Amino acid sequence: MLAWATDIHLDFLEAPERRAFAEHVASTGCEALLLTGDISDQRALGLHLVEIADTVGVPVYFVLGNHDYYHGAVESGRRSVRELCAKSPRLTWLHASEVVPLRSGVGLVGVDGWGDARLGAPDTTPILLNDFRYIEELAWLDTKERNAVLRGLGDESASRLVAQLEAALPAYERLIVATHIPPFAEACWHEGALSDDQWLPFFSCAAVGAVLLEAADAHPTTTLEVYCGHTHSPGVAALRPNLVVHTGGARYGHPCLADTISLPPRVTR
Numbered sequence: 456m457l458a459w460a461t462d463i464h465l466d467f468l469e470a471p472e473r474r475a476f477a478e479h480v481a482s483t484g485c486e487a488l489l490l491t492g493d494i495s496d497q498r499a500l501g502l503h504l505v506e507i508a509d510t511v512g513v514p515v516y517f518v519l520g521n522h523d524y525y526h527g528a529v530e531s532g533r534r535s536v537r538e539l540c541a542k543s544p545r546l547t548w549l550h551a552s553e554v555v556p557l558r559s560g561v562g563l564v565g566v567d568g569w570g571d572a573r574l575g576a577p578d579t580t581p582i583l584l585n586d587f588r589y590i591e592e593l594a595w596l597d598t599k600e601r602n603a604v605l606r607g608l609g610d611e612s613a614s615r616l617v618a619q620l621e622a623a624l625p626a627y628e629r630l631i632v633a634t635h636i637p638p639f640a641e642a643c644w645h646e647g648a649l650s651d652d653q654w655l656p657f658f659s660c661a662a663v664g665a666v667l668l669e670a671a672d673a674h675p676t677t678t679l680e681v682y683c684g685h686t687h688s689p690g691v692a693a694l695r696p697n698l699v700v701h702t703g704g705a706r707y708g709h710p711c712l713a714d715t716i717s718l719p720p721r722v723t724r
């Protein structure tokens with residue numbers, strides 16, 4: 456069984472609270488922890504990842520969310536995370552990894568995703584996220600420039616996912632796909648309802664959604680189970696019989712497990 460949590464925002468917590476959350480995860484007896492982004496911010500991300508991996512004592516598979524780049528830059532943040540994972544055997548940043556085999560026929564892939572300013576009303580929305588102040592690549596841009604950067608970040612995640620799926624689809628009949636941003640409008644719950652056109656540009660990653668739909672349609676016998684977060688409001692959306700998106704709930708200052716993900720028993724000889 457995998458334990459799944461999203462948007463745990465550990466930078467909002469003191470060390471004993473972070474430890475209590477990690478101990479709770481460990482107490483479930485999970486074989487691994489899956490984190491779908493907004494783990495911390497860039498100043499504390501490395502420390503918090505190491506802390507949680509040490510306490511849970513099982514592999515931690517994760518993607519990064521927009522908050523994980525706050526007070527820094529996407530480029531340098533990614534470099535640091537790559538370096539950290541290279542020396543921390545329990546930590547795997549899925550965005551930079553190949554498919555992780557979990558069982559025969561069951562694999563795990565993941566990409567960060569980004570609110571890619573495509574769905575809803577990206578050119579006219581009045582909403583300005585903190586991302587546009589606290590992430591270097593997004594600061595000091597006008598709407599047109601910023602939306603171009605956001606689309607580029609969404610496209611980068613989509614092309615990583617294409618590469619991962621090309622390798623994984625022929626070999627797996629069930630793929631667990633982790634990403635931070637909901638890839639479809641149908642999976643963008645916000646405060647219990649689907650997002651409106653003002654929020655949707657920043658709450659959805661259309662580029663990743665397009666890749667998932669194409670993969671599901673081209674491989675009808677493979678099941679794609681997507682786990683995401685970002686909007687802090689839970690829900691499940693079935694886009695196809697073989698493509699289901701689970702959006703996890705979250706509350707600032709109160710990290711919890713969004714769900715557990717069952718896996719078939721290990722085959723032993």
Ligand SMILES: [Fe+2]
Pocket residue numbers: 493520521522635684685686
């Ligand atoms: Fe987020």
